Amino acid sequence: MALALPAPSTTSVQNTVPLNGLPAPGALNLKYITLGVGTQNYSCSAAGVVPVAIGAVADLYDASLLLSPAKSSLIPSFAAVAYSTHTWFGLPTLGHHWFSASGVPTFDLETRGFLSAKKVANVPAPTGSISPSVDWLFLQDDGRGVSKNLKAVYRVETAGGVASATCSSAGVIKVPYAAEYWFYG
Template sequence: MSSNIARLLLAFFLATITLALPTPSTTSKQNSVPLNGLPDPGALSLKYITLGVGTQNYSCSAAGAIPTSIGAVADLYDASMLMSPSKLSLIPSFAAVAYSTHTWFDLPTLGHHWFSAAGVPTFDLEGKGFLSAKKVSGVPAPSGCIASSIDWLFLEDDGRGVSRNVQAVYRVETAGGNPPATCSKAGVVKVPYAAEYWFYG
């Protein structure tokens, strides 16, 4: 399937289900990033919108223990078409549909997200940007999101001097990713999730 056909089908599909989905987002005046209590981007400019699809990872010391977060791994797909004013209505349902249908809509890969050995959230946009980040703020996923969705976050450059072309990122419109309340056994638990990552510079 060609990329153009896939994107047309995506737009049609999302347009037909948007009315049936909750729309928890409240947006800022700057580039319409959904905030829901996160800090406004201020003078920063929107560079990319990506669809992140991967796993939130947790460590379990034993059966019955409370899972401990050990980071995440995700592929980042270029969803910058959502930057168009005519597509903003698709924002609340984009990650939720990807999570529910296990499809990335034939979007091109823009980069990858992982945590370093030191626990630093890292985003590599494959030559277009690199962000070594620190968490600035987080809020619970709004009630309209899919159940057990991870928090929405605002992260910015951690000041180590390795970031390039991007200074901050929002993780919003999350779907899934929260661990079970307790571990069923010792080991690593990988919980699927999807989210939008909005990169600013």
């Protein structure tokens, strides 16, 4: 069976992060590019109801050398390959992503940086993405004063992560996903 991968994104700014309609990073400087692999999590109060998004958990693997802006167009969708093949290419772990108890998207790149974020913009995953895939996002520091060395992150080239239209039972649904996370400072 052949592996079908989406085409690379064509919308970018100065050959940097693929934007697909998200705001440009402006004067921010690219710090890290990571492969995020984890689950998008949803809550179901009962069977037959629409799942409610409650956050995500992901390991972040350092893909900066493989996905530098100059090389980003060489790989159709790094996240789609990881999602489809369940491999992280031997990349070293750079950090972790989760949502705080109060629902704040949080990124800990260990000694390299920390970002407590708020969503600024989202766009649907482009046509040709692995279906169904979670939206692409642009998140910025939430202003609480806890972020360190990081000011913004893009979640792009998403693969998977969307729950079914209705819940089959009550509880938490964990849907696997992968994405590229581009961190700016």
